[in-house]
Every structure is written in C-alpha cells, then in structure tokens.
C-alpha cells in the first residue's frame with residue numbers, strides 16, 4: 620500500500636533578519652496533507668500563516684527571510700533544496716497559490732486572457748490558440764459571462780469577486796495537486812466571499828486538488844475544511860479534524876478563538892482580536908509556553924518549559940500541559 624503523503628512538512632524553521640535581530644516567524648512546525656484534503660490554517664495576525672504558506676512554494680522573500688531548518692517533502696521529494704529555476708517549473712504546475720488581494724497578483728497592463736494564456740503555456744506545450752481555448756473554458760467553468768469577449772478585458776474592468784475567481788481559475792489552469800489560498804476572500808464583500816469559497820470547493824472536487832486554506836475566519840474553516848492547524852506565535856498549538864476542533868477544542872487558545880467567533884462576524888475586518896492580552900513579541904519570547912500570559916489555565920510549570928505538540932487522544936494533537 621502506498622501511504623506516502625502528498626505533502627509533508629517536517630520541523631520547519633523560518634527566520635527573518637531584522638535590524639532588531641533575528642525573528643523566528645515559523646518555529647519548528649510539522650504537518651502533512653493528503654490528496655484532496657482541505658487543511659485550514661488559523662491564528663491571529665503575525666503568527667506565521669502567510670510565511671508558512673509562502674514557504675511551500677519557496678516564495679519567502681530572501682533576504683530577509685530564510686528556511687534555516689526542516690524539510691518540505693512534496694510527493695516524497697524535498698523542495699527546500701530545489702533551485703529557483705526548478706521552482707519556476709514547479710509553481711503553478713504542482714502547487715499553486717492565490718493571495719488575499721487579486722489586484723496585486725494580476726498585472727494591470729495585460730488582459731486577463733494574455734495572463735491566463737501565459738500561465739498555461741509556461742507549463743504545457745499548448746499552442747497559443749489551444750491555450751486561449753483552454754482559458755475560455757476555464758472562464759466558462761467559473762461562470763464568467765461572455766468569456767470570449769471578457770477574456771480580452773483588463774483586470775480593472777472586472778469586479779473584485781470576478782478578479783479573485785479568475786485568480787483561482789488561473790491557479791488551477793495547470794491542474795496542480797495543491798492549491799494554497801492565503802485569505803482568498805478577506806478583501807471581498809461578504810456575499811461575494813461565499814461565491815468565491817463555493818468556487819474553490821467546486822473546482823477542488825472537479826480536479827481533485829488538495830487545498831491549504833489560510834484564514835482568520837473560523838466560519839469559513841467550519842464550512843470548507845477537513846482538518847485544521849491552529850497556529851500561535853510561529854508554532855502549531857493544536858491540530859485536529861474539523862468537527863473535533865469545533866466540538867471539543869483542547870488548547871485554551873483554540874477555545875479563546877472559538878468564543879470570539881460572534882464578534883468576528885460583527886466586525887469582519889478585525890482579525891481574531893478578542894482574547895485578552897497580546898501576542899508576545901517574537902524578538903522577546905518568554906521561556907515556556909508562549910500563550911502562558913493570556914491563558915486561563917496557566918500553572919507554574921507552563922512558564923518553565925515549552926509544551927510540545929503531542930497526541931492527546933485519537934483525534935487531537937495539542938501543545939499544552941493542561942489542555943481541556
């Protein structure tokens with residue numbers, strides 16, 4: 620039996636060099652992803668979600684950033700040591716990424732058709748004509764009206780939701796095995812958000828793509844993900860399947876996030892802000908558990924030693940000495 624994971628991240632450490640010192644944005648995280656799984660990554664601003672997502676495509680800006688330890692195995696092969704030219708071939712074809720703000724990822728001076736054709740031709744042997752046909756089909760699939768005409772339009776002629784759907788279509792146009800979506804709906808209206816998420820789910824099923832979804836919206840996680848990683852201060856503090864996480868969160872931080880849901884819904888732009896206290900500065904991390912200062916279950920031990928991420932039962936891994 621072949622039980623090789625599609626993606627396996629092992630003990631990944633990513634540092635940024637800043638004028639105040641080195642910052643560990645990601646500090647020894649491990650996780651894996653199976654075929655057609657949807658893995659959510661959630662956590663407060665600055666906890667390392669985007670850095671984690673970018674690392675999977677080796678898109679960490681370097682300098683100042685650097686993967687200083689660990690492995691990212693894609694179908695069993697480590698991409699950490701891959702060259703930039705190998706990565707150019709890899710991105711879009713094996714793992715694709717969509718970002719929060721589609722306007723920054725689409726080039727304003729080219730028509731969306733030209734941009735889609737470029738992506739397709741970069742990774743296939745399609746002729747210009749074939750690539751255009753494929754692009755039109757993709758637009759049809761995401762239900763852009765009049766695709767033959769709209770393919771010649773520029774990004775600014777489209778609505779935000781349409782641009783984001785085009786980004787998704789582009790990201791999936793070469794049939795990657797993994798789609799990494801970093802806050803794909805945060806910049807959009809609530810009504811459009813649901814459409815875009817539905818689009819991702821639909822294409823995911825059609826193409827059998829695995830998805831890594833970075834979001835601060837636990838509602839989106841509940842609706843779309845199969846498994847969830849909760850990050851805090853560069854670490855994974857809890858990992859569980861989605862129903863276990865929502866029904867019986869074990870880490871005090873996860874509990875805090877879940878009780879903050881209604882407030883997120885009211886003020887959608889605020890990013891999980893409602894747990895008392897603040898996240899420690901990555902430059903001056905406490906000894907012991909990073910969540911200790913905000914934790915309602917903290918005991919002396921927590922300030923002396925850092926809790927490792929451990930299996931607590933069949934379904935959950937938690938980095939806490941005194942979980943729920």
Ligand SMILES: Nc1ncnc2c1ncn2[C@@H]1O[C@H](COP(=O)(O)OP(=O)(O)OP(=O)(O)O)[C@@H](O)[C@H]1O
Pocket residue numbers: 635636637642643644662663664665666667668669670671680683835890901
């Ligand atoms: N270009 C950079 N230069 C220096 N430090 C950086 C850089 N990018 C990220 N970092 C550091 O990495 C940490 C994690 O950043 P990251 O963008 O991954 O957070 P995030 O979880 O995606 O937050 P948000 O929810 O706001 O998008 C930041 O707090 C910052 O200290």
Ligand SMILES: [Mg+2]
Pocket residue numbers: 668669670801
């Ligand atoms: Mg981010």
